[in-house]
Amino acid sequence: MAAPKLRELTGIFLKIGNTTFGGGIPTIAALQRELVDRRGWLSPEDYGLAFALARITPGTNVIAFCAAVGSRIKGVPGAFAGALSETVPSAALAVLFTVSYESWRVDPLVMGAVAGIIAAVAGMMWTSVWSLVKPFMGGAAHALRCLVFTGGAFLAIWRLGLTPLPIIALAAAAGFLWREPAK
Amino acid sequence: MNLVILYLLLLKAVTTSFSGMSSLPVVRQDLVETHRVLTDRELSTAIAAGRIGPGPNGLYVVSVGYFVAGWPGAVAGLLALITPAFLIIPLMKWGARYAGVPRIRAAIHAVILASAGLLISASIPLTRDAAAGPLTIGIIAASFTVLMFTKVESWWVMIGAAIVGLAPVLFR
Structure with a gap:
């Protein structure tokens, strides 16, 4: 697929970054759908690399993720486009919310629309889980890896209360040592 | 407060954290307790304002900047928020160079699979919070179905969900 123009890439970041409620992970999930699944501008490998490295970059993960994805598609200008268009409009909105917080919070229309969007985001998250795992599902040996890494990471954070950083580090180390079966 | 100092203090808070809200203790320590340019009430309003809108969780830092120094302060907060993200550019270059080595x-594949597990753990509380009644449960199911089985742009699903969310308020 042909590389997109910087303007097109910025357009995607503006749309996704500033309409997805619920914080960083839903935004990353929505960008995955637009950039990897729908447009093919980014390979699943590059997506995975950006996701993992964003986790170990200091600061807010999703901004680093946008910079990484932008740099992979369009170099340093792409990184700036990603980080700025992900943050500037929603930051301006956050300041406006700050100014008028007390009156917004009791407006049922605003809260109704926000509740609808949050519900749509929740549905989207599960499609994102599936498209992360799907490329690795062929054959029993691959399915076992999926079960161990995805299930293990889930239990580690959900049951053992580990933070994402050591989980990602452990998965990387185990993945390095445990050879992947041939496709 | 001097804008450069505000920027550096917020940058310190953002750089020493690895997720949106974990910079909070440092921000509170520096701006509320040490420098006394922010009140706890303003801090919690900033957090709430950052949460009800779209965008990353760490955005409250921008609102904090606004409380301390108006719009220029908000810009300082925004710059502090995005500066550390650019560290990832050399990391990506390095990662891509070695991505061809099978091990x-x-x-990397193991990390992708693990990140799916982390995503599941983030999705469960989000889904639980979002499912407030029959209407929102319907939106969750509809959003999942449309996004899973069609190529419709995600943005239209969000807009549609906002409109459906307005319905019970309008037609009460």
Whole structure:
């Protein structure tokens, strides 16, 4: 697929970054759908690399993720486009919310629309889980890896209360040592 | 407060954290307790304002900047928020260079699979919070179905969900 123009890439970041409620992970999930699944501008490998490295970059993960994805598609200008268009409009909105917080919070229309969007985001998250795992599902040996890494990471954070950083580090180390079966 | 100092203090808070809200203790320590340019009430309003809108969780830092120094302060907060993100550019270059090595690739694949597990754990509370009644449960199911089985742009699903969310308020 042909590389997109910087303007097109910025357009995607503006749309996704500033309409997805619920914080960083839903935004990353929505960008995955637009950039990897729908447009093919980014390979699943590059997506995975950006996701993992964003986790170990200091600061807010999703901004680093946008910079990484932008740099992979369009170099340093792409990184700036990603980080700025992900943050500037929603930051301006956050300041406006700050100014008028007390009156917004009791407006049922605003809260109704926000509740609808949050519900749509929740549905989207599960499609994102599936498209992360799907490329690795062929054959029993691959399915076992999926079960161990995805299930293990889930239990580690959900049951053992580990933070994402050591989980990602452990998965990387185990993945390095445990050879992947041939496709 | 001097804008450069505000920027550096917020940058310190953002750089020493690895997720949106974990910079909070440092921000509170520096701006509320040490420098006394922010009140706890303003801090919690900033957090709430950052949460009800779209965008990353760490955005409250921008609102904090606004409380301390108006719009220029908000810009200082925004710059502090995005500065550390650019560290990832050299990291990506380094990662891409070694991505062809089978063991490194296997490690990256393992990280992708693990990140799906982390995503599940983030999705459960989000889904639980979002499912407030029959209407929102319907939106969750509809959003999942449309996004899973069609190529419709996600943005239209969000707009549609906002409109459906307005319905019970309008037609009460």
